[in-house]
Every structure is written in C-alpha cells, then in structure tokens.
Amino acid sequence: xxxxxxxxxxxxxxxxxxxxxxxxxxxxxxxxxxxxxxxxxxxxxxxxxxxxxxxxxxxxxxxxxxxxxxxxxxxxxxxxxxxxxxxxxxxxxxxxxxxxxxxxxxxxxxxxxxxxxxxxxxxxxxxxxxxxxxxxxxxxxxxxxxxxxxxxxxxxxxxxxxxxxxxxxxxxxxxxxxxxxxxxxxxxxxxxxxxxxxxxxxxxxxxxxxxxxxxxxxxxxxxxxxxxxxxxxxxxxxxxxxxxxxxxxxxxxxxxxxxxxxxxxxxxxxxxxxxxxxxxxxxxxxxxxxxxxxxxxxxxxxxxxxxxxxxxxx
Numbered sequence: 001x002x003x004x005x006x007x008x009x010x011x012x013x014x015x016x017x018x019x020x021x022x023x024x025x026x027x028x029x030x031x032x033x034x035x036x037x038x039x040x041x042x043x044x045x046x047x048x049x050x051x052x053x054x055x056x057x058x059x060x061x062x063x064x065x066x067x068x069x070x071x072x073x074x075x076x077x078x079x080x081x082x083x084x085x086x087x088x089x090x091x092x093x094x095x096x097x098x099x100x101x102x103x104x105x106x107x108x109x110x111x112x113x114x115x116x117x118x119x120x121x122x123x124x125x126x127x128x129x130x131x132x133x134x135x136x137x138x139x140x141x142x143x144x145x146x147x148x149x150x151x152x153x154x155x156x157x158x159x160x161x162x163x164x165x166x167x168x169x170x171x172x173x174x175x176x177x178x179x180x181x182x183x184x185x186x187x188x189x190x191x192x193x194x195x196x197x198x199x200x201x202x203x204x205x206x207x208x209x210x211x212x213x214x215x216x217x218x219x220x221x222x223x224x225x226x227x228x229x230x231x232x233x234x235x236x237x238x239x240x241x242x243x244x245x246x247x248x249x250x251x252x253x254x255x256x257x258x259x260x261x262x263x264x265x266x267x268x269x270x271x272x273x274x275x276x277x278x279x280x281x282x283x284x285x286x287x288x289x290x291x292x293x294x295x296x297x298x299x300x301x302x303x304x305x306x307x308x309x310x311x312x313x314x
Contacts, residue, residue, distance in 0.1 A: 039063025177304025
C-alpha cells in the first residue's frame, strides 16, 4: 500500500468517525464543533481530488461561516432545557436510510466507466479566448454565467428575508446578533492583528482566480470573516440597514453582472456574451464587484436583523 493510499484511507476513516461522533453528540455546541471539523476534513478530501476551488469554498463557507452561524445559534439555546432525543425506531430508520444512500453513492462511483464522458477538454480549449487560465472560473463566469448571476442574487434575497424578521420599530437600526458584552483579550488582539493580513488574502484570492484556484466567492468570504471578527470584538459597528452605501454595495455585483450580460446582446450577440478582446477585463470587473457584494452580504447575514435605532439614521 502506497503512502498516498494509506493517507486517503486514514482520512476516510477519520471523516466517518467524526460524522458518527457529531451525530451522537450530547450537546449542541459539541455537535457544531464536530460539524466544523468535519467540513475542514472534507476540504482536505477536495484537495486530494485536485479540486482546490471547491476545497476553498468548503473551508470558508461550509465549515467557517456556516459553523459560526451554528455556534451563535447553539449559544442562544437555553442550557437547562431538556434535550429531546428521538426514539430508537427513528434512529434505526435514519441509520438504514443513511446506509442505503451511502451504498447507492458507492455503487455509482464504483460503476463509473473508465473513461467518463466530459466536456473539460472543450471548455479548456476555449479558455484562451476568455483570457483566463483557471478552468473553474471560465466555467462559472462564462459557460454557466447565468447560474453564477442567480447565486449572487440569492444572497441578496436571503438578506432581505433576514431583515424582514425585524420588528417595525427596529427597522433602520443596526444588526446586533454579533454583539459581545465582554470579548476575551485574546480575541480582541486577534481582531486587531489578523484583518490586514486577511484583507490581503481576500484580494489575492479574487485576483488569482483568473489563472489559479480562487475567485469572488472565496475572496469575498475571507473579507466577510475579517469583518465579522471586528464586529464580534466591538472594534467596529455594523452599518444601519437603511444606509444607501450598504445597499449599493449589496447590489453592485449582481447589478454590474446583469448590466454586462444585457450589453452582450449588442456587443456579443447574446445575453452574457463577451465581445472579443474585452472578455477578461469585463470578467475581472464582474469578479471585483461580486467580491465586495458577497463580503457585505455574508457579513450582514451573520450580523442578523436590525435592532432598535440609536440616534439618527446614517
């Protein structure tokens, strides 16, 4: 057995064991920690499969920001509330269904043809026309551009839904879900030292996405994480939801994406068609705007709905 195969087998067993531990954890906090660790291990699996873009997204969104949301939810659960545990019948049914799904997925993977049909060569062959070196970015921003556009719009719609949970009297105030009455000195120090480096990493991930793993979603997630860190420690305050600047940043990415897409009717002959020679500058402009919009949307989603106003609106 080679070293790589032994490492993969160990990683698979570790993931299965962690999944079981997370499922039977007796506390919500323990289950969330297990979920976050599980996400990081899954990111390592994607790295082993040479899907670095997916690994970055899993680590940032699937484990990082989602785990942060779940930690906040677990912290708000009453500690003395009795734990409602399902009966043995429901547990057995869930186990049987999970085993059946796992067996089905295993069968699909094992029965795949040796040479699976793929459009990867055709997509890669057309990358030079886009001026891109990263095939993932080429697929997301060119071949499946409508999907990417709708994903950015979904974030804005999710934030609107969250804001709609606020009481009428609180509208226009600042989100307050991330407020911490007494942050630890270590966390405050981290929030003072880490953001400059994190901002550089976020910008790098956006910029390198044209030629290497990275892109708007990965870069925007890192920027959002740095912002959330300063919000939790009280170094910065979330903006008022009624501010024009916040709303402009939220819609800048999807709006520019849509505008360039509509302009494609005249410049390229189809919706979201890039004119020859201008594809890469237009794609970089879209990615830059999306990076800012994604960062603001994710940060505000974590910050929660607005609370009562304190002072005049910004």
